[in-house]
Amino acid sequence: MRVVSSGAGWIRFADAKRIGLACGIGMLALAPGAAPAQGLPRLDITALGMHADARVVRPGQIFHVIVHVHVREKRDRLDELVLPALTNAVDLGDERRRVPGPDGTDFYETLTVTASTVGSASFSPAYIDAIDPASGRALRFSSQPLTVRVASGTAVEDADPGALMRLLRRAVLFAGGLLVLLAFGIVALVRLRRRPPPVIQPAPPPAARKVAPPADPLREAVRAYRSQRDGAALDVLRNALFARAGAAAGGTFADALNALGSRDPQLARVMAVAERARFGPDHERAPAARDLIALLDAYLPEREPVG
Amino acid sequence: MNTPHAVRDALARTIVGQPEVVDGLVMGLLADGHVLLEGMPGVAKTLACRSLAAAVGGIFKRVQFTPDLLPSDIVGTRIFDQRSGEFVTVRGPLFANVVLADEINRAPAKVQSALLEGMQERRATIGPDTFALPRPFAVLATMNPFDADGTYALPLAQLDRFLINVRVGYPSREDERAIVNRFSAAEAEPERDVATLADVERWQAEVRAVHLNDRVRDYAVDLVRATRGARYVASGASPRAALALAILARARAYLDGRAFAVPDDVRELAPNVLRHRVAFDYRLAIDGGDGDAVLAEIIAGVPAP
Numbered sequence: 055m056r057v058v059s060s061g062a063g064w065i066r067f068a069d070a071k072r073i074g075l076a077c078g079i080g081m082l083a084l085a086p087g088a089a090p091a092q093g094l095p096r097l098d099i100t101a102l103g104m105h106a107d108a109r110v111v112r113p114g115q116i117f118h119v120i121v122h123v124h125v126r127e128k129r130d131r132l133d134e135l136v137l138p139a140l141t142n143a144v145d146l147g148d149e150r151r152r153v154p155g156p157d158g159t160d161f162y163e164t165l166t167v168t169a170s171t172v173g174s175a176s177f178s179p180a181y182i183d184a185i186d187p188a189s190g191r192a193l194r195f196s197s198q199p200l201t202v203r204v205a206s207g208t209a210v211e212d213a214d215p216g217a218l219m220r221l222l223r224r225a226v227l228f229a230g231g232l233l234v235l236l237a238f239g240i241v242a243l244v245r246l247r248r249r250p251p252p253v254i255q256p257a258p259p260p261a262a263r264k265v266a267p268p269a270d271p272l273r274e275a276v277r278a279y280r281s282q283r284d285g286a287a288l289d290v291l292r293n294a295l296f297a298r299a300g301a302a303a304g305g306t307f308a309d310a311l312n313a314l315g316s317r318d319p320q321l322a323r324v325m326a327v328a329e330r331a332r333f334g335p336d337h338e339r340a341p342a343a344r345d346l347i348a349l350l351d352a353y354l355p356e357r358e359p360v361g
Numbered sequence: 362m363n364t365p366h367a368v369r370d371a372l373a374r375t376i377v378g379q380p381e382v383v384d385g386l387v388m389g390l391l392a393d394g395h396v397l398l399e400g401m402p403g404v405a406k407t408l409a410c411r412s413l414a415a416a417v418g419g420i421f422k423r424v425q426f427t428p429d430l431l432p433s434d435i436v437g438t439r440i441f442d443q444r445s446g447e448f449v450t451v452r453g454p455l456f457a458n459v460v461l462a463d464e465i466n467r468a469p470a471k472v473q474s475a476l477l478e479g480m481q482e483r484r485a486t487i488g489p490d491t492f493a494l495p496r497p498f499a500v501l502a503t504m505n506p507f508d509a510d511g512t513y514a515l516p517l518a519q520l521d522r523f524l525i526n527v528r529v530g531y532p533s534r535e536d537e538r539a540i541v542n543r544f545s546a547a548e549a550e551p552e553r554d555v556a557t558l559a560d561v562e563r564w565q566a567e568v569r570a571v572h573l574n575d576r577v578r579d580y581a582v583d584l585v586r587a588t589r590g591a592r593y594v595a596s597g598a599s600p601r602a603a604l605a606l607a608i609l610a611r612a613r614a615y616l617d618g619r620a621f622a623v624p625d626d627v628r629e630l631a632p633n634v635l636r637h638r639v640a641f642d643y644r645l646a647i648d649g650g651d652g653d654a655v656l657a658e659i660i661a662g663v664p665a666p
Contacts (some may be wrong), residue, residue, distance in 0.1 A: 210666070307625050333574040333622065334574075334621045335621055
């Protein structure tokens with residue numbers, strides 16, 4: 055009924071349809087083999103395996119042991135799985151992952167472990183106890199045991215022989231590549247010596263990199279005021295104008311004029327119109343707002359559109 | 362058509378190096394209010410008042426306040442005319458367009474209150490008769506706050522009647538040299554009749570029509586309210602201070618050629634409007650502080666719109 059896989063140590067059940075398990079861990083603990091199978095949850099196990107992400111580790115090195123179970127049912131949890139017992143290894147924690155799929159549910163139990171001393175760290179099989187509904191017999195479905203070699207230091211001889219071979223192969227490939235490059239370099243050098251010296255054209259000056267102008271609060275304020283001509287937008291615009299004039303935050307029109315001096319009479323005019331648009335009589339505000347936009351269009355440098 | 366700028370220029374030509382005094386007097390006139398000038402002797406307080414009265418024409422009366430002054434010396438009295446056998450009313454110096462109350466704090470309280478009642482009510486009662494004071498009517502009072510001997514301090518309630526309080530400081534060295542050059546040989550002669558009383562009344566009406574935005578009004582109110590309960594302040598300014606700020610902001614805008622007041626009008630005028638309306642407590646004297654600095658801090662603490 056079961057086939058033992060090679061390499062990764064998977065135990066694969068030949069045909070889940072024929073296996074048809076009804077699991078009941080609590081019931082099995084009480085009376086294995088004697089309890090009726092009716093009423094127990096049904097579980098079709100199609101895979102139960104265990105492998106490690108390293109075959110050779112050093113003492114203290116953290117590695118992982120992964121137990122994988124696939125069942126045909128849509129299960130939220132798999133409490134029936136019994137994790138392996140550890141020898142010469144310390145369990146640092148475990149993480150359970152559930153992956154639902156069209157053909158059932160995969161459960162991955164990842165144990166984070168570290169080996170204690172040089173030698174080997176061994177893991178007893180993970181298993182699930184169940185009752186075969188056909189025969190009513192108690193069964194234990196388990197993975198194979200797992201052993202990880204714990205080697206001292208980082209000596210090559212302690213390493214995985216396969217890894218050693220891979221390393222050797224890479225070194226040979228690297229040396230070969232280096233030789234090819236060297237040969238190309240020699241050929242190119244010989245050809246260059248035979249050619250007349252090339253006329254070096256002066257390199258064109260590098261094109262000025264386009265730098266995005268920093269955000270201009272005044273332009274932003276004008277843009278906002280253009281789209282929403284209300285008092286709040288005008289206040290923001292006034293503050294931006296005052297700041298442009300050199301007034302401190304919270305400054306007024308007079309502060310801005312004092313800070314501005316005679317530097318920029320056009321800005322002074324814009325600010326004056328802004329004051330009229332903000333505090334003028336009701337019938338003057340709309341024309342003042344239009345004047346303000348027109349003045350700002352004329353004032354802002356390069357006549358760059360502001361809205 | 363005459364403008365207030367003509368009056369301001371005329372005053373500026375006579376009063377050297379005191380632009381704030383000139384502006385304060387003209388704005389007080391435009392706002393139809395009374396002005397209190399405070400400063401050391403000899404800084405042209407009286408000359409400034411005389412110059413304003415001369416510039417706008419009308420009747421000008423000056424009263425030198427002394428401890429023996431009587432209310433009837435200000436308001437007027439009734440005397441018996443032997444020829445007609447009747448009591449006739451003799452109006453006092455209060456019946457003028459511009460009244461200069463020189464050293465107002467040197468007269469006792471009952472004289473002060475007779476004057477201040479006229480300032481507020483704009484009428485005076487002599488015997489059984491009540492008379493309206495002429496229009497326009499402005500009291501310009503001077504006071505030396507540093508020489509307290511023989512003075513009668515004006516209570517806050519009376520000081521509150523003054524629309525604006527202008528501090529008259531010493532002129533700069535350059536201005537002082539100009540004063541000596543111009544007036545050492547001959548006494549300063551104010552320029553007369555630059556405008557008429559009708560002009561003044563028209564200006565006052567136009568000032569009242571200057572637009573005061575709600576936010577500017579609120580700013581004035583907030584400034585006044587900020588004086589109440591402020592550090593070093595024993596009693597804050599009254600609502601009359603907010604009214605004064607509002608009308609003076611309009612006057613300043615008008616003088617500046619604007620049909621609307623801006624927050625700067627309120628902020629610039631606030632020290633002169635609040636100074637005489639705020640009473641500071643003993644802690645200010647203990648700490649050696651200055652009332653104007655406290656006011657400046659209060660004003661700076663209220664954000665302008």
